[in-house]
Amino acid sequence: MQSELTQDEKEIRDAELLILLILGKAGGRISILHLHKIFFFLWKFHPQVRKLVDFVPHLKGPYSFDLDDLIKNPTYVTNCWRYIPPLNRSEAERVKGGYLEITEKGRELYNRLVEGLNKRAKEDEDALALISAVDLIVPLYTRLEWDELLFLLYTDETNKKFSEKPELSRSILKNSERIMDKLVKKG
Numbered sequence: 001m002q003s004e005l006t007q008d009e010k011e012i013r014d015a016e017l018l019i020l021l022i023l024g025k026a027g028g029r030i031s032i033l034h035l036h037k038i039f040f041f042l043w044k045f046h047p048q049v050r051k052l053v054d055f056v057p058h059l060k061g062p063y064s065f066d067l068d069d070l071i072k073n074p075t076y077v078t079n080c081w082r083y084i085p086p087l088n089r090s091e092a093e094r095v096k097g098g099y100l101e102i103t104e105k106g107r108e109l110y111n112r113l114v115e116g117l118n119k120r121a122k123e124d125e126d127a128l129a130l131i132s133a134v135d136l137i138v139p140l141y142t143r144l145e146w147d148e149l150l151f152l153l154y155t156d157e158t159n160k161k162f163s164e165k166p167e168l169s170r171s172i173l174k175n176s177e178r179i180m181d182k183l184v185k186k187g
Contacts, residue, residue: 015052015070016077017113018042023081023102024110025138032071032083032097033060034142037149039067040162041137048126055162060095061153062162071100080106095146143186147172151179 005013022038023030030038040062043049053066072083081100086093102110114131121128141149150172153159172179 009076011052012070013076014048015067016074018049018052019067019070019074019100020077020080020102020106020110021113021117021134022138023100024107024114025134026142028102028107029099030142031099031146032068033095033146034144034149035071035100036063036067037061037153038137038141039064041141042130042133044158046126046130046133048130057162061150061159077106077109079103080109092146095150145182147179148183148186151183 018039019035022035022042026034026038039049039053040055043053043055043064053064053070055062055064057063071081074080081102084099084101086096086098117127117131121131144152154163154172
C-alpha cells in the first residue's frame, strides 16, 4: 500500500515533472543552462512553480541549488533523462554545464504528462497557464545560444537582483553589439 505524499514530496515530484515537461518540449535534449533559465522564467511568472524551488544570484544569472539537485538526483521521475557532461572544455560548453537527454521511458512519461495536463487545462486555469507558458517559453529560449540567453537575462531590469555576480555578465555585455546582431537576425 502506497502512502500519501507529503506537501514537500509533492513539490519535489512536481518539480521533476516540470523538468521532464521542459525537456520533452525542447525536443528531448537541453543544456543545463537553458533548463535553469527556462525554469526560472516559469518560476518568475507562475505562482505554482514558485513553490517548487528557490533561485539565488549566481555567476550565470538566476540559479537554483534545489533544481540542480533534482536534475542530478531525481526521486520520483527516475530513469527519464540522462546527464551528458560538457562536450569539450570551451567557454561555451563550460557555461552550458552539460546536457540532459530524454530516455525512452522519459518520452513515454512526457507524452502521458502532456495528455493529462491538456485534459486538466480544460477545467483548471493553473494547468492551462502552465501548458501555455511552457508552449511559449521553451521553443523561444531553446533557440537562443548561451550568450544570447544570458544577455537577455542580464539586460532585463526585473532580473537585476539575480545577476549580482558580474564576472560573466561583464564579458557578455562587452560583446552586446555582436549578440544583439545575432538576436535581430533570429527575429
